Amino acid sequence: VLTDKLKDPTLATDKSLVGNAWLATSQSGKSFEVTNPATGEVIAVLPDLNKAEVTKAIDAAHSAQKTWGKKTGKERAAVLRKLNDLMVANADDLATILTMEMGKPWAEARGEILYGASYVEWFAEEAKRVYGDTIPGHQPDKRIMVIKQPVGVVGAITPWNFPNAMLARKVAPALAVGCAMVSKPAAQTPLSALALALLAERAGLPASLFSVLTSTDAAMVGQEFCANDKVRKLTFTGSTNVGRILMRQGADQIMKLGLELGGNAPFIVFDDADLDAAVEGAMISKYRNAGQTCVCANRLYVQSGIYDAFAKKLAEKVSQLKVGDGFAEGVTTGPLIDANAIKKVKEHVVDAVSKGAKVALGGSGADAGELFFQPTILTGVTTDMKVAIEETFGPVAPLFKFETEEEVIEMANATEFGLASYFYSKDIAKIFRVAEALEYGMVGVNTGLISTEVAPFGGIKQSGLGREGSKYGIDDYTEIKYICLGGI
Ligand code: ADP
Numbered sequence: 001v002l003t004d005k006l007k008d009p010t011l012a013t014d015k016s017l018v019g020n021a022w023l024a025t026s027q028s029g030k031s032f033e034v035t036n037p038a039t040g041e042v043i044a045v046l047p048d049l050n051k052a053e054v055t056k057a058i059d060a061a062h063s064a065q066k067t068w069g070k071k072t073g074k075e076r077a078a079v080l081r082k083l084n085d086l087m088v089a090n091a092d093d094l095a096t097i098l099t100m101e102m103g104k105p106w107a108e109a110r111g112e113i114l115y116g117a118s119y120v121e122w123f124a125e126e127a128k129r130v131y132g133d134t135i136p137g138h139q140p141d142k143r144i145m146v147i148k149q150p151v152g153v154v155g156a157i158t159p160w161n162f163p164n165a166m167l168a169r170k171v172a173p174a175l176a177v178g179c180a181m182v183s184k185p186a187a188q189t190p191l192s193a194l195a196l197a198l199l200a201e202r203a204g205l206p207a208s209l210f211s212v213l214t215s216t217d218a219a220m221v222g223q224e225f226c227a228n229d230k231v232r233k234l235t236f237t238g239s240t241n242v243g244r245i246l247m248r249q250g251a252d253q254i255m256k257l258g259l260e261l262g263g264n265a266p267f268i269v270f271d272d273a274d275l276d277a278a279v280e281g282a283m284i285s286k287y288r289n290a291g292q293t294c295v296c297a298n299r300l301y302v303q304s305g306i307y308d309a310f311a312k313k314l315a316e317k318v319s320q321l322k323v324g325d326g327f328a329e330g331v332t333t334g335p336l337i338d339a340n341a342i343k344k345v346k347e348h349v350v351d352a353v354s355k356g357a358k359v360a361l362g363g364s365g366a367d368a369g370e371l372f373f374q375p376t377i378l379t380g381v382t383t384d385m386k387v388a389i390e391e392t393f394g395p396v397a398p399l400f401k402f403e404t405e406e407e408v409i410e411m412a413n414a415t416e417f418g419l420a421s422y423f424y425s426k427d428i429a430k431i432f433r434v435a436e437a438l439e440y441g442m443v444g445v446n447t448g449l450i451s452t453e454v455a456p457f458g459g460i461k462q463s464g465l466g467r468e469g470s471k472y473g474i475d476d477y478t479e480i481k482y483i484c485l486g487g488i
Contacts, residue, residue, distance in 0.1 A: 001044040001191070002100065005327075006093045011195045014044045016214040018053050019060025020207035026050060032216045034191060037103040037335040037371050038325040044101075046190055046214040054182070054224045057211035061153045061180035062230040064208035069150045069178035073128040076176055080124035082203035087117035087168075087196075094164060094195055099326040101189045102163055103334040103371070104289055106326050115451070116168030116196075119469060122453040123172035126474050130177055143485040148478040150178035151256060152232035155225030157184050157218065157246075159238045160337055161292045163192035166237045169453070169468045170258075171196070171210060174235075177477045182211045182231070184221045188337055190214045218242075226250045233258065233477070237294075240417070240462050258466035258476045260294065260458060262391050263419030266412035267297035267448070268434070270405075271305035273424035274446070279313045281448030282397065285422055287321060287375055290333050291395040292341070294463075295420035295442070295451065298391055301400045301408050311379055311399055315361045318397070321375045323366040333395055335371035345373050345394030351386045352378050352398060362395075383411065391417075405430065413439045418461035422448055441467075 003009035015022040025031070026047035034044045068076070087094065095110035102109070133146040154174045158166045167183060174181045185193035190212070197212045215221055222242075225231050226249035235258035236246055243261040250257055267285055269278045285297040302310045324331040336342045342365065349363055362376030373394055381387060381398040388398070402408040412421060421440040425431055435443045441459040444450040451457060456467035466476045 002041075005096045005100070008090065008093055011090060011093050011198060012044070012097055012191055013194050013198060014046055015194070016047045016049055017194065017197050017210075017212045018049065018057045019211055023047055023053070027052060032187060032214075034101055034188070036100050037337055038369065044191060048217070049213050049215045051220055051224055054213055054215075054221055055228065057182045057213055058153060058155075058224070058228050058230050060208035061182050061211060064206060065150070065153055065178070065180035068175075068180060068206060068209055071178065073130060073176075076178065077124045077127040079204050080120050080127065080172060080176060083200050083205070084117050084121040084124060086199040086203055087113060087120060090199065091117075094192065097195050098163055098189075098192045099334075101191050102160060102337065103326050105331050105334055108289065109326065112162055112165050115453075116165035118453040119165070119169040120172045122469065123176040123474070126173070126471065127176035130474060130478060141486060141488045143488060145483040145485065147481050147483065148177070149481055151477055151479050152179060153230050154179045154181045154233045154235060154477065155184075155231045156181055157222060157225070157234070157236045157238065158186060158193070160186035160189040161289060161294075163189035164196060167193050167196060169473070170235045171200075173468075173473050173477050175205070175209065177474060179233075179477050180209045182213065182225070184213045184215060184218065187214070187216045187218070222246055223249060226253070226255055229253050232256060235466075235476070236260070243464065258468070259464040260468065261419075261462065261464040262417055263294045263296075263459065263463055264298045264389075264391050264415045264417040265295055265420040265422065266438075267300045268408055268412060268423035269300070269302045269306060269310055270423065270425040270427075270430065271303040272426050273306065274426065275306065275309060275313060277446060278310065278424040279317055281422060281424065281444070281446070282314055283317050283448070285444070285448030286397045287318065287333065287395050290336060290373070292337065292393050294391075296393070297397070297422060297448070299388055299400060299412075300397050301402050301411060303408075304401050304403055307399070307401050311360060311377065314397065315377055318361055318375045318377060323372050323374065324368045333375055335369060336373060336394055338371065341393060342371055342373060345392060345396060348386045348390070348392045348394070349376065349378070349396060352381060355382065355385050357381045357385065357398065383414075389415070405434065409434065409437045413437075416462040417459070419459035419463035420444065420450060
């Protein structure tokens with residue numbers, strides 16, 4: 001494993017964590033490479049675990065959880081607090097590992113580490129506040145109590161676009177309430193997850209409560225999570241298609257599911273918007289992480305009176321973005337994750353142009369390398385184009401023109417997705433009307449950045465089930481138990 005850029009080289013490991021054991025090789029003898037998408041360089045070779053090893057991690061988690069679940073909230077909080085501190089103290093190295101395996105600009109990677117740590121801090125605090133209820137009895141001799149208990153062993157499958165934060169916001173609430181977690185990070189980005197587990201160990205987390213399984217066979221791991229009845233909940237962040245597969249598989253054991261799936265976020269700019277603020281919001285919401293977030297603006301709807309001014313100003317800003325290796329000075333846009341990602345983005349642009357869209361800026365691959373794409377703006381976009389229907393997951397902003405509020409709400413809601421949405425307006429009555437009419441789990445009004453550990457993140461429709469972060473984020477990891485006391 002490459003460690004030359006790290007202050008603490010031990011944070012990058014090429015071993016997988018199965019229960020209490022760090023494994024350098026898998027039983028099958030198979031392994032796989034992790035590469036830097038900016039350079040193609042191999043940064044680590046990791047064991048490719050088999051089914052028996054997944055089962056072993058689940059068994060270990062199952063027995064460790066029995067003790068962990070009985071600890072007080074305060075005891076569990078102390079470990080999470082320490083983990084937060086270690087993440088913050090090692091933020092530079094964690095960011096370096098993240099940029100190495102995923103490609104995002106180093107400063108953005110460091111931002112992700114602090115964002116991930118904020119969930120750990122938040123759930124450390126919440127660990128002490130898993131409150132129940134007392135309910136007046138329904139008969140004179142009865143008393144009713146409601147308690148919340150950990151669900152038990154939680155399986156987690158996480159994506160490559162936020163290799164640290166997507167796992168941090170699952171493992172933190174799980175551990176806070178007394179669950180154990182067996183996780184499977186994306187095969188492109190396992191090193192950030194392993195580094196998080198190393199720090200959890202250093203924070204004093206008892207063995208076997210947090211496994212990190214490295215494997216290229218995600219389907220096998222997903223099947224074992226769903227089939228093994230020691231796993232009581234599955235939490236997944238990724239595509240809607242895989243979410244659907246997991247939901248079907250989980251049906252046999254009525255699996256509790258947390259699903260953070262795809263989005264197709266509308267970003268609406270009304271004529272009365274503050275133009276500069278709207279452009280700034282679009283920059284953050286569209287181009288952050290090279291457009292590879294599930295809350296990225298995917299369709300930009302701009303009202304006809306402000307359309308040309310918005311397109312011009314956005315182009316000015318976007319032309320200042322710098323594409324390149326995430327470690328290079330001043331780079332704002334890194335590579336896309338892999339060949340499939342770049343293929344999809346190119347397909348979307350070609351499809352739009354063939355149906356009459358104009359390339360106002362960018363439009364093709366960038367000189368920095370095979371996986372880089374120029375920040376792009378498309379104008380004259382219509383609803384029959386792929387960019388209107390599918391998540392592009394790249395730095396491409398398609399600008400649709402609209403006339404009325406009713407029309408744009410209808411277009412914005414005409415999708416099976418319902419994760420994030422954004423709009424810009426200064427009219428207070430319109431703000432309430434539109435915020436309530438948008439069929440989305442999250443609405444940003446006059447802002448392009450909505451993610452925070454203190455608010456509930458999640459989607460409606462086919463964007464998922466459950467919420468992450470905030471006081472609501474705890475509920476997904478607990479079961480409600482009602483106790484009826486009679487004979488009083
Ligand atoms: P993305 O487009 O972000 O790669 P995926 O849904 O394909 O979205 O991947 C998200 C995570 O789901 C990754 O960790 C991947 O390995 C995993 N995954 C992919 N296919 C399956 C599957 N059939 N069952 C379980 N997990 C899967």
